[in-house]
Amino acid sequence: MHFFKDHGFIDPHSSQIAPRAAYESRRDWLRQVALAAAGTTLGSFATRQAHAQAAPAGVALPGVRSTVAGALTMEKTTPRTDATSYNNFYEFGTDKSDPARHAGALKTRPWSVVVEGEVKNPRRFDLDQLMKLGAMEERVYRLRCVEGWSMVIPWVGWSLSNLIKAVEPTGNARFVQFVTLADPAQMPGLRSSVLDWPYVEALRMDEAMHPLTLLAFGMYGEVLPRQNGAPLRLVVPWKYGFKSGKSLVKIRFVEKQPRTSWEVANDSEYGFYSNVNPNVDHPRWSQATERRIGEGGLLTRKRATLMFNGYEPQVGQLYAGMDLKKYF
């Protein structure tokens, strides 16, 4: 039997700082490394328990079972306690427990989302108007973080294609950018230059239009907790988690492939496509296996990572003819 012994679990994401940022802010960098080193598995487990209560009892947000192919994995869902206390949301800090600790005060109403760029109907949506553009569905997706851990989360939302159709992209729209709120008054993590703020992610238009690409407003049958990206976030289940931006305030349709925050931070490690691929290792660690959060302790066997995170039947054809080793 092959058991995996967890290393001290230094968060590779947060120990990865762009050279430029490191020069400009060495003190910040040292603080990041200290934080990452402090975040051992045992340490963060303790803090996780301590902050498990930080997720407020949510308001119910039910969704009908999705009929989109592949949208309902039968795998055991991750305990809500784990999904709401072990997070990446660097606007609130780089430790896994920071979002649950610091996002509680984020003001999620009133909230609006600006849709602009290459569309016939650019407009600012109030959150309540926006939520009515589609029928809420439950989608149970695997979430695979580039750091080598995964969860199974029951989201509530609808296909982003509902919004895209409503704003009618022009013939020039080839990519879609997703911009997260960047408010230093509410987000203590913005003091660090670990990333270029605001957090910006992007998809190619056909990826954005794919029925599995979800605009999520809830999880576990309730409105999204703030640490998970309230009041709305993207979920792209076949890509590494960082492609799914949280707490979105702007969606922009553009002609040229935009640079994303993680590419700006380090484009030799975080490419534009970043499809989950067990055959292409991160330059500093293997992507062949993953640790399922909430599944046992330190000696739990790792799982094999699946091509396109298990969504290859649905999305594989989007990349026909592309060199998947190149477009990591």
Ligand SMILES: Nc1nc2c(c(=O)[nH]1)N[C@H]1C(S)=C(S)[C@@H](COP(=O)(O)O)O[C@H]1N2
């Ligand atoms: N705005 C923003 N969105 C973000 C991040 C972030 O730091 N800021 N982290 C990403 C990463 S690395 C992952 S793995 C997922 C984690 O989502 P979860 O905390 O809801 O599991 O959010 C992604 N979206």
Ligand SMILES: [Mo]
């Ligand atoms: Mo991630």
